[in-house]
Amino acid sequence: MPNFLWIAIGGALGSLVRYSFSLALPLETGTFPKGTFLSNLVASVLVGVIAGLLISKFNEEHWLKYFLLIGFCGGFSTFSSYALEIYKLNLNGTYFLAFSYAVGSVLASVLAVFCGFWIAKILN
Numbered sequence: 702m703p704n705f706l707w708i709a710i711g712g713a714l715g716s717l718v719r720y721s722f723s724l725a726l727p728l729e730t731g732t733f734p735k736g737t738f739l740s741n742l743v744a745s746v747l748v749g750v751i752a753g754l755l756i757s758k759f760n761e762e763h764w765l766k767y768f769l770l771i772g773f774c775g776g777f778s779t780f781s782s783y784a785l786e787i788y789k790l791n792l793n794g795t796y797f798l799a800f801s802y803a804v805g806s807v808l809a810s811v812l813a814v815f816c817g818f819w820i821a822k823i824l825n
Contacts, residue, residue: 702764704764704767705767707764707767707768707772708767708768708771708772708775709772710768710772711767711768711769711771711772711773711774711775711776712771712772712773712775712776713772713776714772714773714776715744715772715773715774715775715776715777715778716776716777717776718740718773718776718777719740719776719777719778719779722736722737722739722740723736723737723740726739728786730789730793731790731793731795731798732798733798733801733802734782734783734786734790734802737779737782737783737786737806738802738805738806738809740777740778740779741778741779741783741806741810742806742809742810742813743777743813744774744777744778745778745809745810745811745813745814745817746813746814746816746817746820747769747773747774747777747817748770748774748778748814748817749813749814749815749816749817749818749819749820749821750817750818750820750821750824751765751769751770751774751817751821752770752817752818752821753817753818753820753821753822753825754821754824754825755769755770757821757825778810783806786802787799787802787803790802
């Protein structure tokens with residue numbers, strides 16, 4: 702199957718999981734965007750685990766890379782929602798919360814990728 706189909710299937714599934722996070726943790730005006738934060742954090746851990754396992758088990762062009770990393774994790778995490786939520790927090794005058802969310806999300810997601818690679822190393 703061509704790689705773009707693996708990406709499309711994985712992206713659709715990741716988007717559905719992302720949407721379920723927003724249903725489970727709905728965004729309320731002026732509050733911390735828990736759904737997006739959590740989905741980006743979980744996706745970042747998954748990226749680390751999956752990339753760590755794929756690097757050790759398969760070649761660079763394996764179909765799982767396209768399906769899981771680019772497709773699923775790409776659809777599951779969402780930078781555009783993150784940016785919109787920061788904008789809305791600023792619009793509501795909750796500047797410290799907007800700043801905390803912006804910086805905290807980036808730091809937590811990068812740390813989550815490191816943790817994912819660490820988990821993958823343990824699983825190997």
